[in-house]
Amino acid sequence: MSSTAQDVSGLPDSEKPLLTGNQTFASITATISGIVERKTPPIWYLALGAALSLLMVLFGSIGWLVYEGTGIWGLNNPVGWGWAIINFVWWVGIGHAGTLISAILFLLRQRWRTSINRFAEAMTLFAVSCALIFPAIHVGRVWVVYWTFPVPNQMGMWPNFRSPLLWDVFAVSTYFTASLLFWYTGLIPDLATFRDRAKTKIKKFVFGILSVGWRGGNRQWKHYELAYLILAGISTPLVLSVHSVVSTDFAVSILPGWHTTIFPPYFVAGAIFSGFAMVVTLTIIARKIFGLENMITVNHLEKMNKIILLTGSMVGYAYGMEFFIAWYSGNIYEQFTFINRAFGQYGWAYWIMVSYNVLVPQLFWFKKLRTSVPVMFVASLFINVGMWFERFVIVVSSLAQDFLPANWDYYSPTIWDVATFVGSFGLFFTLFLLFIRFLPMISMAEVKTVLPEADPHYVAPGTKGGHHE
């Protein structure tokens, strides 16, 4: 089997080389380290400036919230959970792709994950950071945020252990911790590469400390790989548990539209769906700007789009089940809620949700469309929006019109709702820009394992002794 030829279009997917452009170990290191080592491009400063400005919007909004209280938001009597909870669920959902890619796809031996896992894991951490802001501020009294933790105070009051809001605290913080450790463990060999390539003493010192004495010896790799496998095993249930717990915030109540048994797997599928959409959005931008088309190929993007098609359809299945069972239940409140969702005062939001989340991914049935970068970029943006509206539909439509018509009201956000949400992008992009400037955005050590040379049975072309010919 000679793999030197460049024309691979005829090969089945499983045999196509994952990287293009005749990569070698050296070229991979040079490309990825080069992004960080070269002089900071002006556009980066520009982008960081924009992100920091948005971050100031976030801080300003939170400051005003703390000073004035939740009255600055559009909350009203039936709708006590507005954008804050929507944003929380949306950001946590986005955070799911990273761990799925790094842990579950690792356990499933999907080697294409190596080009995108670092990037996606970083995105996970930043998205979860954004998410954590919202539960912390959503009651307006950030100075008592420690009440969410089971810390006994002077009055001997404990949080209610039967409340899903407390489980959220545990689930999301565990998830963040495990993801951080996993991400950092994966970074160690690459940090050592940076240390070895560093030209200044300070850089050598900093990366030396961060790479915790990594030497790349045989024994170190052996232990490292085992540790990585164990961390993947530990992280895998977290991918499922976090959004399942988030779903219980709604589903343990008895509110029609919230209380339904499919919520845990439905939320997990939706989270993976929105996470992948965000990875696609960011990947397309990054690979274009940094010229990484040979590392993150259309083949990688196509595989992500297939997962988007799958999970988007799972979400569609859940929408369908909810609707069908609402009718089948014979319960007039359930029936009203769903008819009202689709045709009531928030019908526009419902149809945005259905068309962006279920119909748009169906474009990816066609190979032409799922391998077209512009198409998938636009589709991924639609999905990001659609998944925000899914949470809007769930949170707002069920609360605004529940059992008693006398309680009904229409909810609309204020400028401060919008500012807080838009501001959270500032935090996200600030962290992201810092990440791509100072750390390797593709896992050099892992991506090298997909090269033919990394296979223990590899025989270099032109040498004798191969039994593969």
Next chain:
Amino acid sequence: MKIDSQTYRLTDPGKGGTIALVAGIAGLILSGVGYVTNAEQFFHSWLVAFVFWTTIALGGLCFTMIHHLTGANWSVVIRRLPENLMVILPFMIVFVIPVLFGMHDLFHWTHAEAVENDALLQSKQGYLNVPFFMIRLAGYFVVWFVLSRLLFGLTRRQDNGDGTHDGIIKKMRVVSAPGMFLFAITLTFASFDWLMSLDPHWYSTIFGVYIFSGGFLAMLCFVTLAILALHKNGVLVKEITKEHYHDLAKLIFAFTVFWGYMAFSQYFLIWYGNIPEETVWFLHRWDGTWKTVSLILVFGHFVIPFFLLFPRAPKRSANWLRGLAIWLLLMHWADLYWIVMPTLHKHGVHLSWIDPVTMIGIGGVFVWFFWNRTAAVPLIPTNDPGLASSMKFVNS
């Protein structure tokens, strides 16, 4: 049992198939006796047995499609076994006939006088009525027939070297991708029709996924047992190795957890919401000795296999795996029994001799059919381009 090492066909399929057929026919005759002596019990037992074996065949269809869609390599060498399960699926329509005759005994919603006095049942009449039930049933079997024939036809064409490798693989994917959607929809509504509507007032949106999780797990156990049976007779020992059943065992572990996740989600949300119209289903299953079955499912279907399958060693031991696979199949039966029977025996478990007889009746014919198919075609997809790498696959 002997195998031709060139064609991978069984030259001597052994007596297993015949024994299964004899047992099956005996079981069916005794089931007939059961029908005469206690029709109501017979119909319920038969429904459990029918769904048990059908979900295993459905699992085979699903495994085959996932295999094609993911382009998996490790499973090429075991692919033929789920494929042979899939082939049985359309023939299960024969075994659904007694269910149709027993609809009056099984499904409360078929009683016109009950519907008249029940506003809820009236509101569901658009779905829960006999003609539409039959139409849906026919629909499920048409879908399963078409999918399994298409996929099996393609796999045989691959065996015979028709067309190009890529062409066949592409076609397999073209069938499997929409096939997964059709599979999800048909399995969901079949589980609503055959199981959830036994208690026509009760509803749960996760029910279809719950039945899928148990059925897929049972299929994995069945395939594992089939491989171990082949190995016992010295067949495919070199081709299917410890590494493959290590991977199968990982999947069994994963689906044990997945079943637990589904079962827990359903139970927990209903328990917490505590709405009478939903809790009633679980309350029946907490009545008298049903409580014991509920607990057996919690521990036997999830907790114990979870811990036993957690370490590496049992996943690589034929004896452990055999025991666990048999146990989990028993648990799948217990799960379905626990879903179906409380509608008949409301205040406690009432095991009947008709329960095992119907299981053996359908199961014997099922296993015979499976074995017959297995002997009729090569035991591994000999022409699959991934075969070589599947055979030398190792867990690192």
